Amino acid sequence: MTMRILYGVSPNDIPSFDTSRLRAEFLIEGLFASGRIEFAYTHIDRMVVGAACPAETPLSFGDGSDVGTPLFFTAREMGIANLGNAGRITVDGQDFALGNRDILYIGRGAEQITLASDDPAKPARFYMNSVPAGRDIPHRLITRDDAKPLDLGEDNRSNKRRLRMYIHPEVAPSCLLLMGITDLAPGSVWNTMPPHLHERRMEAYCYFDLADADRVIHLMGRPDETRNLIAANGDVVLSPAWSIHMGAGTGPYAFVWGMTGENQAYTDVDPVPVADLK
Incomplete structure (x- = not known):
């Protein structure tokens, strides 16, 4: 297991960043490595993102030890999304079977987590978001059918999509973590519209189900000082509270969104008209 550390930056620093620096601060590559667990710790609300491909x-x-507590879950909670084939997760002897697009919530106090693929030739791809937690909430498997779907967007604006809430007060409670998966309708490319800010929460986007030749052009930055990141399959983009986020793909894709901050109010956002972007 390895743990990278990312410290976050001020929006005032962005104008001086070249592409390499921007990617180093906000884009996490290479998490999905066969036979390994990879984590990255960001000081942006102390979220840990990770992946495991057993x-x-x-x-x-x-x-x-990497988070400064006796156990990883001494003061943390986590959501684990399976973005691959069938797998299973064992939490202190309790087994959970995860199919594609199922998410397991792990509450504070867990001691040992084991991840496995049902068929090593067709491995699971586990993606993880972990944030600090101040109370104990039972572990829970949320299947794709359990999630709450929201249909958003319009065909003629190329942004039609189905958002599924998994770890959310209306579906499965947590302390501070929100987590879900969004699938775009055939022919749509934009993953959110209009762009928006949520000053009281940060967000991490994990783009997946992209073909090798395709990319997502992820827009970030202050509304009057935008920048872009080119993301490939399995890349994670960190979006601080001060940054807009929206993106368009060159081919079909989906993404996992994870959030944490001051509240769990999904609608606590400040939309930014596209005409105001610079």
Whole structure:
């Protein structure tokens, strides 16, 4: 297991960043490595993002040395989304079977997590978001059918999509984590419209189900000082509270969104008219 550290920056720093610096601060590549667990810790609301792709041998974690606590979950909660084939997760002896687009919520106090693929030739691809937690909430599997769907967008604006809420007060409670998956309708490319800010929450986007040749052009930055990141399959973009976020793909794709901050009010956002972007 490895843990990268990202410190975050002020919006006033962005005008001086070249492409390499922007990618180093906000784009996380290479998380999905076969037979490994990879984590990245960001000081943006202290979220940890990670991935595990178990092959022949299950993968385990639980030690808290990288986060400064006896156990990883001494003061944290986590959501784990399966973006691949069938797999299973064992939490302190309790087994959960995850199909594609199922999410497991793990509450504070868990000790040992083991991740495995049902068929190593067709591995699971587990994507993780973890944030600090101040109370104990039971572990819970939220299947794709359990999630709350919201149909958004319009065909003629190329932004029609189905957003599914998984870890959310209306579906499965948590302390501070929100997590869900959005799938775009055939022919749509924009993942959110209009762009918006939520000053009281940060967000992480994990783009997946892209073909090797395709990319998502992710727009970020202050509304009057926008920048872009070119994201490939499995890349994660960190979006601070001060940054807009929206993107368009060159081909079909989906994304996992995870949020944390002062509240869990999904509608606590400040839309930004496209005409105001610069």
